[in-house]
Amino acid sequence: MTDVRQADSVVARLFASELGGHEQVVLCQDRASGLRAVIALHSTALGPALGGTRFHAYATEDEAVEDALNLARGMSYKNALAGLDHGGGKAVIIGDPDTLKSERLLLAYGRFVASLGGRYYTACDVGTYVADMDVVARECQWTTGRSPEQGGAGDSSVLTAFGVFQGMRASAQARWGEPTLRGRRVGVAGVGKVGHILVEHLLADGAEVLVTDVRADAVERVRARYPQVTAVADTETLITSNLDVYAPCALGGALNDATVPVLTASIVCGAANNQLAHPGVEKDLADRHVLYAPDYVVNSGGVIQVADEIHGFDFERAKGKAAKIFDTTLNIFARAEADGVPPAVAADRLAEARMAEALEARTATRR
Ligand SMILES: NC(=O)c1ccc[n+]([C@@H]2O[C@H](COP(=O)([O-])OP(=O)(O)OC[C@H]3O[C@@H](n4cnc5c(N)ncnc54)[C@H](O)[C@@H]3O)[C@@H](O)[C@H]2O)c1
Numbered sequence: 001m002t003d004v005r006q007a008d009s010v011v012a013r014l015f016a017s018e019l020g021g022h023e024q025v026v027l028c029q030d031r032a033s034g035l036r037a038v039i040a041l042h043s044t045a046l047g048p049a050l051g052g053t054r055f056h057a058y059a060t061e062d063e064a065v066e067d068a069l070n071l072a073r074g075m076s077y078k079n080a081l082a083g084l085d086h087g088g089g090k091a092v093i094i095g096d097p098d099t100l101k102s103e104r105l106l107l108a109y110g111r112f113v114a115s116l117g118g119r120y121y122t123a124c125d126v127g128t129y130v131a132d133m134d135v136v137a138r139e140c141q142w143t144t145g146r147s148p149e150q151g152g153a154g155d156s157s158v159l160t161a162f163g164v165f166q167g168m169r170a171s172a173q174a175r176w177g178e179p180t181l182r183g184r185r186v187g188v189a190g191v192g193k194v195g196h197i198l199v200e201h202l203l204a205d206g207a208e209v210l211v212t213d214v215r216a217d218a219v220e221r222v223r224a225r226y227p228q229v230t231a232v233a234d235t236e237t238l239i240t241s242n243l244d245v246y247a248p249c250a251l252g253g254a255l256n257d258a259t260v261p262v263l264t265a266s267i268v269c270g271a272a273n274n275q276l277a278h279p280g281v282e283k284d285l286a287d288r289h290v291l292y293a294p295d296y297v298v299n300s301g302g303v304i305q306v307a308d309e310i311h312g313f314d315f316e317r318a319k320g321k322a323a324k325i326f327d328t329t330l331n332i333f334a335r336a337e338a339d340g341v342p343p344a345v346a347a348d349r350l351a352e353a354r355m356a357e358a359l360e361a362r363t364a365t366r367r
Contacts, residue, residue, distance in 0.1 A: 049089025
């Protein structure tokens with residue numbers, strides 16, 4: 001048996017509070033359908049954990065557990081700063097969704113989530129879609145991110161893009177004194193579900209927009225709708241194109257040792273998760289006087305939408321909550337300035353303070 005005191009074991013890391021201190025981790029197996037899943041609950045300090053289900057062909061089981069732990073922790077912070085009464089949780093299903101996903105497997109997964117009795121609400125993530133959540137919901141009442149036909153809110157990209165736009169307006173206010181992108185040159189890398197809607201907001205606000213995407217059809221779709229948009233060959237060209245704002249809306253790790261030194265933009269604000277490739281990049285950005293709007297703060301429109309769905313989806317109510325991303329982003333910049341730290345650090349501190357307050361209040365009630 002693995003020695004749990006071993007510093008590099010997953011279990012040891014699980015119990016090490018300075019590295020996360022998760023409340024509960026559930027390993028799920030259903031041999032009949034081939035389901036192997038990990039459900040990680042990082043914190044329920046603010047309420048039942050909420051976070052999506054990632055379906056991915058992990059190289060090892062340890063990698064899957066590690067991913068679930070990191071993603072769940074990230075959701076605690078995202079939900080806290082989105083003002084939601086939800087803690088952080090996430091699930092991963094191990095395997096290639098193209099070959100392994102089946103109705104039977106999703107139903108089995110739903111039964112495992114249901115066995116947690118409401119401590120965890122699940123939703124979509126990479127590899128799972130609203131149609132999958134409709135199936136999971138047949139076995140589990142704690143499912144959100146369902147289709148409108150099944151009483152859900154559907155695709156979350158609309159409010160995610162709206163929220164990113166609010167974060168960008170707040171960044172403009174902090175940097176240039178006005179909450180508008182009018183006359184600014186904004187580069188969007190990745191014009192998929194979120195990126196193409198962001199382009200629409202930017203154009204309506206009077207920005208000059210440049211885009212890039214590895215998929216030619218994604219670029220063509222944007223150019224067909226908005227011929228005034230300039231398409232550039234790749235992300236490297238985009239970030240060196242005299243931008244005012246860079247919006248990473250593709251994959252994680254966009255801000256790294258190769259890209260940060262050549263950024264022309266003085267604001268980075270985009271939808272992509274985990275934009276900082278490694279710890280320390282937030283400081284490199286600050287050293288170059290690039291204002292970074294923390295990704296998990298500005299891209300929380302999607303989770304705001306799925307949280308709203310739990311109470312019977314109301315688009316205008318959810319949009320109202322997503323609009324608050326503007327104030328939250330400004331508040332983070334102010335706190336960063338006051339504490340002399342990068343915005344990413346200030347955001348973490350604010351999220352931790354909200355969780356600590358909730359825990360304190362809970363303990364006080366029990367006294
Ligand atoms: N959809 C949501 O509600 C939501 C919520 C929060 C965060 N996010 C994050 O926002 C990002 C975009 O999400 P999405 O739903 O629009 O995904 P998507 O898959 O619809 O779009 C991503 C786009 O990026 C492009 N792309 C991939 N690699 C690229 C590269 N190296 N250079 C340029 N383009 C590249 C893809 O071709 C695709 O068009 C992801 O990181 C996602 O995790 C999405």
